[in-house]
Every structure is written in C-alpha cells, then in structure tokens.
Amino acid sequence: MIEVKDIKKKFGRKQVLNGVSFTANKGEITCLIGINGVGKTTILNAIMALTPVNSGEILLDGQKVTKQSFEKITFIPDAITMIPQMTIAEAMEFMDDYYDSWNQNRATELLGFFKLKQEDKISSLSKGNTAKVNLLLGLALDVDYILMDEPFSGIDIFSREQIADVFTSHLIEGRGVIITTHEISDIEHLIDKVVLLDEGIVLKEFNSEEVRESEGKSVVDVMREVYKA
Amino acid sequence: MKKYWKLLSITTIAVLAIGTFYIQKAIANENSLELALDTVSGEVAELKGMEISGGYFDNYWNKRFTITAGELEFDNNDSFIGSLERFYQPKINQLINDHRSFMRGKNSDLAGFYEDEQLLAYANVDSKWDGQSRYKDHNFEIDVLQKGENERITFEQKVPNQQDYRYMYVMDVQVQDGQLSIFTRNEGNTDAPTEFRVYRFDLASEKLISEDSLMILDGMNSKKWHEGNLVTTSTETEPTENVVFAKTEMEEVETEYEEYMVEEKGTEYVAYNLSTMEKTELDIPADLSTDSFNELILGSTIYFIQRTEQGLTVISYNLENEQENELNVDFPSTDQGNMIVNGKGDRLYIVGGDSKELPITIVDVNTGETLYQGIYKKKGANGVYQLFSIDNIYIK
Amino acid sequence: MMRYFKLVNFELGRFFKLYGVIIGITILSQLVGLWVVSNSYMERANYAMFEENLSPAQFVSDNGEMSLLVLTRTLWFLGPIALGAIALLFNIFFVWYRDWFGKNTFIYRLLMLPTARINVYLAKATSILLMVLGLVAIQIVLLPVESVLLKWLVTRDFRLDLAPAEVVSGFRELMIILPAGIIDFILAYGAGIMVIFILFTAILFERSYRIKGIVFGAIYVALATGIFLSPIILEGIIGTNYLYPMELLVLEIILGLIVSAASIWVANYLLTKRITV
Secondary structure (H helix, E strand, O other), rough: OOOEEEEEEEEOEEEEEEEEEEEEEEEEEEEEEEOOOHHHHHHHHHHHOOOOEEEEEEEEOOOOOOOOHHEEEEEEEOOOOOOOOOEEEEEEEHHHHOOOOOOOHHHHHHHHHHHOOOOOOHHHOHHHHHHHHHHHHHHHHOOOEEEEOOOOOOOOHHHHHHHHHHHHHHOOOOOEEEEEEEEOOOHHOOOEEEEEEEOOOEEEEEEHHHHHHHOOHHHHHHHHHHHHH | HHHHHHHHHHHHHHHHHHHHHHHHHHHOOOOOOOOOEEEEEOOOOHHOOEEEEEEEOOOOOOEEEEEEEEEEEEEEHOOOHHHHOOOOOOHHHHHHHHHHHOOOOOOHHHHHHHEEEEEEEEEEEEEEEEEOEEEEEEEEEEEEEEOOOOOOEEEEEEEOOOOOOEEEEEEEEEOOEEEEEEEEEEEEOOOOOOEEEEEEEEOOOOOEEEEEEEEEOOOOOOOOEEEEEEEOOOOOOOOOOOEEEEEEEEEEEEEEOOOOOEEEEEEEEEEEOOOOOEEEEEOOOOOOHHHEEEEEEEEEEEEEEEOOOOOEEEEEOOOOOEEEEEEEEEEEEEEEEEEEEEEEOOEEEEEEEEEEEEEEEEEOOOOOOOOEEEEEEOOOOOOOOOEEEEEEEEEE | HHHHHHHHHHHHHHHHHHHHHHHHHHHHHHHHHHHHHHHHHHHHHHHHHHHOOOOOHHHHHHHOOOOOHHHHHHHHHHHHHHHHHHHHHHHHHHHHHHHOOOOOHHHHHHHHHOOOOHHHHHHHHHHHHHHHHHHHHHHHHHHHHHHHHHHHHHHHHOOOOOOOOHHHHHOOOHHHOOOOOOOHHHHHHHHHHHHHHHHHHHHHHHHHHHHHHHHOOOOOOOHHHHHHHHHHHHHHHHHOOOOOOHHHHHHHHHHHHHHHHHHHHHHHHHHHHHHHO
C-alpha cells in the first residue's frame, strides 16, 4: 500500500499541495485526476523522493522510500528516462545492469507486443513509440507498484489503444498502479479508484466500482458533480 | 568484464603511464644537463662549509641547485615539497632546527637575530599601518633565549618618540655584557630625514637604558639626497665589536643626451663601537665606495672589492689601526657578470653570477693567497642564451 | 560498490566520443606540429650552412639545438592541452546539467536507481578525474613517440634528445599537469578532486533550490574556500607566519580532506532529501 499523508508543498509563494492524503492499494489502479498544474506530477515525484515536500509523510508498505524501494516501485514519467542516443537494446541492458528486479522475458514480450525493434535508436522513434519504450522500461521491472504520469498525453490513437490494452493484461495484474491524467475517457473502464484533486487538496477519493453500483454514476458524472460544486 | 573496457583501459593507461613517468624520473640519475666544476687551482676541499644556492637557465633549462662543498645538486626535482624545505635561507633553517619553539612566528630576516655561544636574541619592530600614509604604534618585540638553561626573556617596549617616525625596521641586533642593542633605520615624517639609531636595552631589567642617533641622511631634495646602509657583517647573526654605517651622497645629473642619471658623489663611514658606545667617523676616501661593487666587514676590517681587468682588487681598512691595505685577486673567468662576495674569518669567498659561467674564488685576506679557483660550466653544446644566477652564499 | 563502478564506466561512455576527439586532436596536432617545427628548423639550418657557410656547431650555438622543448612552446603543443583542460572543466557542469535538460530526463533514472544516490555523485567525479588522468597519460606516452620522430626529422648534429621527465621539467607550464614529484602530483590532483567536490555540491544546491540555490551554492563555495584557506588568511591578517611551511602543508592537507568530506556529506543530504527533478 502506498500511503500519502497530508503532504504540503510550495513552489515559491504558490501552495501547490495543501495537505494531500490518499492511499493506493496493491492490485488496484488508482487514478489521480485534476486539471493541468494541479500538482499530480509533483505527488508522483514526491512519492519517488524526486522532490522534497514541506510537510507530510509518504509510506510504501508502511516504510519510507529508500534506495531499496526502487526494486519495489517504479515511476514512468511523461518523458523518456533514457539517453536518446541509446538503442532500445542498450536501454534494456542498462536496466538489467542496475535492477535486480529487471525481467528480460517480460521485456521481450513487451517488445513484441508493442512491435518495437530493439536495434532502433530511441532518438529515431516516433512520439508514440518513445512512450512505449518508456512504458516497457518500467513495466519489465518485477515491482509491486508502478506510477505513471499521463501515459496517454500527446500520443496517437493506435498507440493509446495499445497502451490501454496493457492495463487489462497480466502485465499489470496484481500490481498497484497510480496513474495521473487530466482526461479520463480512455481508461475510465479500467480504474478501480479515483482521487479528484483541485487547488492542492483532495476533493474526493472514491471507488469507481462502488459508485457505479450504488449510485449508478460514472466517474465522469462524479467529476462533473464535484468540480461544478 | 568486456563491458567495462572504458573504465579499465583509462585506469590502466593512466596508472601505467603516470607511474612509469615518476619511476623513471626517480631512477634517472643520468641527467643530460650537466654542470661541472673545473678546478683551476687549489683543492676542492677548500670549498668545505660553503653553500651556494642559485639557478641555471637557458633556452631549455630552468633548474635550481645548491652547491655544497663544491658538489652541485639539483634541488629535489624542483618539487613543491622541496621548495618548502628551501623556504628559508640556510641559516634560518639551522636556527629552526635547533630552536623550533623559539623561532616560531618570528620574522625570517636574519637582521633581527643575534647568536653567540650562550644566547640567541631576536628583535623586531612591530608597527601598524594607519590606513593612509604611514605606519604607527611602533613597538619593540624582544625575545632572548638562554641556550643552556633554555630560558627566555621576552618583553615589549614602545619606541620612544614614535610619532616622529613613519616607518622603521631592524638592521642589526647585538648583545654585549647583558645589554641588547637594536640598530634601526627610522624614516621620519614628511620632511624629517631618515635616521639610523641604536636602542640599548638591559636584559636583566628588561628596560630601555639609552638611545642614540648614529647617522642622519639629510639634505634631501629632488636632485640631491643621501642613501645609507649598514656595511654587512659576514653572517649577520654573529657578534661583532663594530657596526659600520655608510652614507652616500646621490645626485641626479643630466647627460648631454638630455637623459637623467643618478651619480654617487662619495661615501662617508661611521663606526659604532659596542664596548665604548662611541661613534667614530672613519677616514676613508670618499670615492672608495663608489669604485667598489661590494664592501663587507670581517673582524675589525672593512674590505672594499673592486673590479679590474685581471680580476679583483681588495682594499682593506682596519678600524683599530686605521691602516689601509691593497691586494689583487685573479679571477678565473673572463665572463665575470655579477659578483657576490661573502667572507668568514680571514677568507673571502667570491662567486660570479648572472653570466654564462659560475666562477668561484677563495682568498686568504691576510696573506693575499688565492686558496682556490674553479669554474662551474655547462657541459656539451652551448646555446646562445645561458645564465647562472646566484641567490645566496652561506658559509658555515 | 559494483554499481558505483558501473556508473563510472557509464559516465565515461557518455563523454567518450568527445573525449576520443580531444585525444585525436592532441595526437594529430603534436605530431604534425613536430613535423612542421622540425622542418622549419632544418630549413634554416640548411640555409645557414649552404648560403652562409656556417658549420652545424656554429648554427647550434647561435640558434640552440632542436629538441622537444622547442615544440612545447608552440601552439601545436599547447593548443590541444588547453582544449582538453577547457573541455574537462566545462564537463564539471555539463555532467550534471545534461541530465536535467533536453528532451530526455535521464536524471529521473539516475535518482531512481536502486543504489545510494551519492554513488552517482562520486561516479561523475571519478569519471572526470579519470579523463583528466587519461589525457595526462596520453601526453606522457606521446613524448617518447615524439622523441623517436624527432630522430627521423632532425640530424644528430642539431638535436638534443631529452627524456620525458626532462621535457616536463624544462618547460614550467607542463609542470602544472605533471608536477615534479609523485607527492606533488598527489597533492595537486588531490586539490583538484576537492575543487570538483566543492563545485558539484554547489551545483546540487542550485538543482535543489534553483534561484535561491545559486546563492546557497555561491555561499558554499565561499565557505569551503574560506575554510580551506583559513590558516593562510589568518596568518595574513595577523601578519606573522606562525606555522612553519611543513606544518602549514599538513594542516592544509587535513583541511582539504575535511572540506572534501563535508562536500560529499552535504551532497548526500541534498541528493536524498532536497533534490528536485
């Protein structure tokens, strides 16, 4: 379980996060929703200790994030985290070099799934394929938790579908996922839990399945309700 | 392992190449720069106790060396550690070795030290810069070490009438009969002349007992002025009976080419006797100094050294019997360059510098006999530009 | 530990092409330079002998012998060394900022590696040091090669053959990169490593606090320099050399170690607690 407890963060005078709390469970896909600039990426960065928070606490399975955590949790930012001059094969070799949790079989499987050629240079890839490589490098790690920042933004429709397919596959199953988006439509049917953010606070945290069953509302319906209010 | 070839190859090449370079350097005793001594006359053994430090420069080389008892050694490969070892002149180094704690924090100018069998004395004038034009708060700092008992007498004393001096420093220190004399050069305020003074302290009571003006460098204007100096003793820390000051009249003259040059117009000498505390004007011809390139005192005799066609003429003046004497010395090199003279006991050590060769001559001043003559030269092909320079001659 | 070595190797790899170019330029420029300088010397010598009827000995006595020291004083020789120095100095900053800027965000990856982040810092510093030493090594290897080449280009009468160590000590500026003794070498490069650590930590201040971080970084550099030079500054203020030169050296070595350790410690804190991507 990832527990985010009352985290606050300022950028200069701007209070970006003003006491954000939520949890994300293993085996569930948790979606952070909010308009751009609401601090979604900052939350993911904070979970990965890539940016400091002014107060609050983040726990991964009850413990603070340390170097060992990076064999248990990974983060797929919205831009590629590999050197563009590398080929896909070199990038995979790099990952294999440093991560005990790297699973080359799964990487090969993803390669086939995304129809990527491992001798291609990352810099020569299309935007969609670059995003797929980025996804591959994260998903091929045998980690319990995966954070994804806007995996669908600025990507062509076919790539989106391919990526969305990943979420229903065994590649995700059993893992805890936190995904951010400002556009819910592509993945509405996939997500288990929704955290609605605005102005640095959590407006509503709910289970999409429950809401659908008990209130008969879709995620978009709840969003409309919450943001209009 | 193959993956790490970049790391392995750079590390291997760096370690091997740099290691080899320094090992080769350490074991290379064969040096293609060879400076060798040609003895013209006398025995090399005469050079015992003489230490010459200097450097050799030409189109290719820039090396410092020390010649000890005639053996030239290049200085520790010019290393930084080596330069720390040579940071002080040899005499100061010797004092630091012998009296490490006493020497700590002391000014390393030998003029402030006096040493005999029983004691090592130090005096300094500490001043503060007033931020504009002059130094103020002149303060004597005196520290005397009694060698046997390892006891120290340390005291300070404000310089009397210190507001009159814009700058002052110690030229020599002497101790006789428990009294410490500090010879200073005091530069006066704006229009006041520069003065040589002696301050005498009683060491037992740590009190200033007398002060005296020894020489005034007056008559200052932009065309004519006086310059003064202390006629050096052989090694400046040793006891002496007489301290001799010289005052030279200088004049700026215009040449026929409308250029200005400074001419020496004659020198007067004053000797101060430490036992009698009397000063005597010496009967030395005014132009003797002008014609000499060096003068020094050994015992109670002043030696004036002049250049001649064949070498040198040494004219001596005895302070006790006021006798003048003359002695000619052959110099082994035609290329004399600059000459540096030092002396000890009854010997004069003359070394040439700032020239292509480094000639060394030792003369007995009593007998006039040349005890040794030799020349250091570069072996092998000679470039156009070649220079020996001498920093210091130290005689143990 | 293994991950640290992997990172060093990786950092070397990232600069390797440019590094290879610098090495290539060095080798090429020095060898071509030697050829040009030797030929022009021989041309003058031949002219003097045939037109002015000078003997080789006379010519040498007027012009000096041809040796590698003549080459060292030309831009052929000094240019590539300066180029290497500037490139590696520039790399102290480049080695960090390239991971933040540009299309990729490789710093995410580096900070998410399952190893202590200080290893990234140490690996970057090590890679710079190794590249400096590599260039120095290339220079050392080049000198004897040039010596052989000189034997082909200049006849015996005009030539002064020098060992590499003699070339270095004959040319003061070269002693900056190859100090006279092995202890001097360790001291000089030790001080160099300290400077890299101080600058790296200043860069991490900027990366952690951005605009404010520039001020913090500058304060850190001033503080580190101040502490390192404090005995010298203090003696300057008091106006007496209280410490003997050897004592001062030992004190400076201790202070250098303290400043380096402090830089690593502060960097470790910044990397784990304050860094922001």
